[in-house]
Each structure stands twice: as structure tokens, then as C-alpha cells.
Amino acid sequence: MAEIVVLGAGVASLSAAWHAGKAGMQAAVFEAKGRFGGLCDHFYAGNFRFDCGAHFGFSNNEPYRRVLEMTDSISHRPRPFNFEAGKWLKHPVQNNLYPLPAEEKVEAIKSFIKRPERTENPDYGRWLKEQFGEVIAGRYPARYTVKYWTVPPENLSTEWVGNRLYRPSLDEVLYGAMTEKTPQTYYFREMFYPRRGGFRAFIEPLREGLDLRFNKEAKFIDPDRKYVLFGDGSKEYYEHLVFSVPLPELVGMLKDVPEKVKEAAASLWATRAALVSVGFNLEKVSDYPWFYIYDPEILPARVHAPYLKSPDNVPEGKSSLQFETYFSRHKPLNLSEEGLIEHVTEAVEKMKLASKGDILAVDYRELPYANVVFDHGMTRRRDCVLDFVKSKGIVPVGRFGEWDYLWTDQSFLSGKKVEALAGML
Numbered sequence: 001m002a003e004i005v006v007l008g009a010g011v012a013s014l015s016a017a018w019h020a021g022k023a024g025m026q027a028a029v030f031e032a033k034g035r036f037g038g039l040c041d042h043f044y045a046g047n048f049r050f051d052c053g054a055h056f057g058f059s060n061n062e063p064y065r066r067v068l069e070m071t072d073s074i075s076h077r078p079r080p081f082n083f084e085a086g087k088w089l090k091h092p093v094q095n096n097l098y099p100l101p102a103e104e105k106v107e108a109i110k111s112f113i114k115r116p117e118r119t120e121n122p123d124y125g126r127w128l129k130e131q132f133g134e135v136i137a138g139r140y141p142a143r144y145t146v147k148y149w150t151v152p153p154e155n156l157s158t159e160w161v162g163n164r165l166y167r168p169s170l171d172e173v174l175y176g177a178m179t180e181k182t183p184q185t186y187y188f189r190e191m192f193y194p195r196r197g198g199f200r201a202f203i204e205p206l207r208e209g210l211d212l213r214f215n216k217e218a219k220f221i222d223p224d225r226k227y228v229l230f231g232d233g234s235k236e237y238y239e240h241l242v243f244s245v246p247l248p249e250l251v252g253m254l255k256d257v258p259e260k261v262k263e264a265a266a267s268l269w270a271t272r273a274a275l276v277s278v279g280f281n282l283e284k285v286s287d288y289p290w291f292y293i294y295d296p297e298i299l300p301a302r303v304h305a306p307y308l309k310s311p312d313n314v315p316e317g318k319s320s321l322q323f324e325t326y327f328s329r330h331k332p333l334n335l336s337e338e339g340l341i342e343h344v345t346e347a348v349e350k351m352k353l354a355s356k357g358d359i360l361a362v363d364y365r366e367l368p369y370a371n372v373v374f375d376h377g378m379t380r381r382r383d384c385v386l387d388f389v390k391s392k393g394i395v396p397v398g399r400f401g402e403w404d405y406l407w408t409d410q411s412f413l414s415g416k417k418v419e420a421l422a423g424m425l
């Protein structure tokens with residue numbers, strides 16, 4: 001029996017077990033896969049290393065910054081870009097309309113000036129218009145929402161927005177329409193990436209000394225007798241249970257769940273991501289560490305360049321890109337693996353990044369959980385599920401345990417809350 005059984009071995013669970021150990025508690029981590037890292041893990045296509053999606057390290061949070069500092073890293077100034085209809089615009093587009101033709105800028109600025117008044121609790125669609133005006137909202141973030149969140153912005157609340165979207169003044173929009181020399185407004189001034197070993201290297205120091213058990217997929221939980229049953233038939237008793245596995249799946253493992261909670265859990269949904277990762281026989285395939293694509297006919301929403309994060313991600317003199325295409329029960333992918341790879345290689349040519357002949361390696365894989373979706377009423381339904389789970393003495397951590405839009409630093413902090421269990425053992 002372990003004092004604390006932790007399900008999952010991503011950053012949130014490693015943080016939970018690490019903090020438990022520091023607080024003098026004994027924890028064991030049970031991971032379904034044969035490796036730790038979860039979304040922070042990486043994989044290879046030939047000799048090219050790819051993270052699971054963009055993954056940079058950034059945080060204003062001291063404990064997490066100290067974890068980042070344990071690893072030798074490269075510092076990056078954020079330089080995201082946007083691609084639309086053959087044009088490259090600095091990020092965020094609303095502050096950087098410079099490359100557009102004069103008449104389009106005028107329309108965008110006029111509509112920014114005439115943007116509708118702010119209302120209380122608008123849906124995300126209305127909110128976008130209130131911030132940017134109809135033209136900018138409709139042309140950029142609303143179209144991106146359908147690609148990234150897989151539903152129109154009107155279907156979403158704004159509870160997830162925080163500081164993620166920059167809200168410019170009229171001066172900023174005007175300057176950005178007249179000059180390319182605009183200041184950097186990304187919500188982090190500096191981002192970090194491990195010099196060696198991919199993004200997962202940042203969380204490696206957390207695993208030292210931990211009791212990690214692999215190929216242990218939790219299947220059934222009896223919260224009264226306090227044990228977990230795993231796919232291999234083994235059973236583990238616990239004093240406290242902590243999980244970072246997706247909340248709806250956790251509910252499916254519990255016995256005696258009230259109908260109301262089951263219904264609420266079944267209504268929660270997340271986007272999935274199809275990652276097409278491409279290695280190129282080119283020294284430089286793109287100048288931009290990551291960029292967003294607005295054209296609906298190009299399926300990927302976001303692309304990042306692992307070779308710019310660290311040269312350690314590619315063989316010498318080569319470069320790489322990873323294309324993220326989002327889908328869900330509301331917007332199926334409707335393409336086979338080969339079909340999406342073909343689509344991406346054509347997009348590479350269309351966007352004038354490289355030609356098909358430059359491609360050395362390709363990988364296709366899917367993330368079954370990418371981003372939890374804040375459709376209307378989601379937080380109320382989620383909290384109903386969380387209240388039930390917590391009433392059984394089970395502690396949720398991480399992006400899918402807490403069912404929230406958490407970055408790595410927030411997932412790490414979420415794991416830290418197991419410290420509160422110290423007085424209860």
C-alpha cells in the first residue's frame with residue numbers, strides 16, 4: 001500500500017509526488033504508458049525530435065521558474081507570426097495590420113472605432129467584436145476559433161481568455177497599420193527551452209527518487225475500500241488518491257456515481273489534435289518559432305519549428321516543423337492519416353515554406369486530449385463533477401484532472417496542492 005497513489009505521470013502528477021516526498025509523505029505514481037511526461041513528452045521521426053505540440057517554458061511563478069532553472073536552457077524572445085492568404089503578419093494581428101492593402105486596413109480600423117459597446121458576460125463571439133470590431137474579429141480570431149476550438153466563438157464562454165488575447169488601444173492599431181516597427185506585446189517577454197533533450201528535460205529533475213510504475217492503466221476505483229484496480233489485474237490500496245487522468249474518464253472508473261454527476265461528466269469535452277511532424281533537408285525552413293494559420297482551406301491551426309527551439313532537436317544542418325490540426329465530436333477530421341499528411345505537404349508548398357522533395361521524415365500521431373472546451377455552462381457542470389470526486393476524498397490535479405486550460409506551470413502548481421494532505425495522514 002502507498003500512502004498516496006498518483007494516477008498519471010505528466011508534469012502535474014510528477015509535481016504531486018515530488019511535493020509529497022518533500023513534505024515527508026510516501027507516494028507512488030502509476031502511469032498507463034511506458035514513459036513519463038504526458039503532454040510534455042516527445043517522440044522521433046527519423047533523427048528529428050518533436051514535442052507533443054509547441055511547448056515553451058514560461059512562467060511568472062517562482063516555484064516553477066526554479067524547476068526550469070534546474071535545466072540548462074535557451075532563452076527565446078517570443079516572435080509568433082500569423083499566416084493568412086499568402087501574407088505574413090506579426091502577432092497579434094490587431095496590432096500589426098501593416099502588410100494588408102490600404103483599403104482593407106481602412107475597413108478594419110473603421111470597424112475597430114465603431115466596435116460595439118461592452119456588455120456583461122458576452123459570449124466569446126460577441127466579446128471578440130467588442131474588443132476588435134466586426135472586421136478584425138471576423139477575419140482573424142473568429143476563423144481561428146473554428147480551427148482551434150472546433151466550434152464557432154458564439155458557442156464559447158470567455159472564462160478561459162485571461163491575458164491570452166491582446167486588447168489594443170486605437171493608437172496601437174493605427175501605428176500597427178502604418179509601420180512594421182511595433183513593440184512586442186506577447187504575454188511573456190521571455191520563454192525557455194532545454195538546450196538538450198526536448199521539452200521533457202525540464203520536468204526530468206522532478207522524477208528523481210520517485211516511485212514510478214509504468215504500464216499501469218487505472219481501470220476501476222473503489223473509494224470506500226480505497227483501492228485502484230489496474231489493467232494488468234494488479235490492485236493498489238491507498239490512503240489518498242491523486243489523479244491527473246481526464247476527469248470524465250476518472251468518473252467512468254468510480255463505482256456508485258449519481259446519475260446527475262454521470263450526465264455532467266459526459267457533457268465535458270476536449271479537442272483532439274492530429275500532429276503532422278516533418279523533418280526537412282534544409283538548414284532553415286521557416287524564420288518563425290511558431291505561427292497561426294487563418295485560411296480555412298489549410299487545416300492546421302498552428303505550426304511550430306522545433307529546430308528553432310533548440311538545434312538539438314534536429315540533425316546538424318536540418319530543420320523541422322510540426323503542424324497541429326484540431327478536431328472533435330463537433331468537427332470531425334474526415335481525413336485518413338495519409339490524407340492529412342498529403343494535405344500538410346501540399347500546404348508546405350502553398351505557403352512557400354519548402355517543396356515536397358525537401359522532406360526527409362514525417363510522423364503522424366494524435367493527442368486524444370488537447371484543450372478542454374469552455375462551452376456555455378461548462379464550469380458549472382465541471383464543478384458538479386469535481387465536488388463529487390472530492391467528496392470521495394480524491395484529489396484532482398493538472399489540465400485534465402482539474403479540467404481547465406492550464407499551461408505547464410499551472411499544471412505543476414496544481415500538483416503542489418498535495419502538500420495539504422501532509423497533516424491528514
Ligand SMILES: Cc1cc2nc3c(=O)[nH]c(=O)nc-3n(C[C@H](O)[C@H](O)[C@H](O)COP(=O)(O)OP(=O)(O)OC[C@H]3O[C@@H](n4cnc5c(N)ncnc54)[C@H](O)[C@@H]3O)c2cc1C
Nearest residue numbers: 008010011012032038039053055056218398399406407408
Ligand atoms: C498542443 C499543445 C501545446 C502546448 N504548449 C504549451 C507550452 O508551450 N507551454 C506550456 O507551458 N504548456 C503548453 N501546453 C500545456 C501543457 O502541455 C499541459 O499544461 C501539461 O503538460 C499538462 O500536464 P498534466 O500532467 O496535467 O497532464 P498530461 O500531460 O496529460 O498527463 C496525464 C497523464 O496521465 C496518463 N493517464 C491517462 N489515463 C490514465 C490511466 N487510466 N491510468 C494511468 N495513467 C493514465 C497519461 O498517459 C499522461 O501521462 C500545451 C498543450 C498542448 C495540447
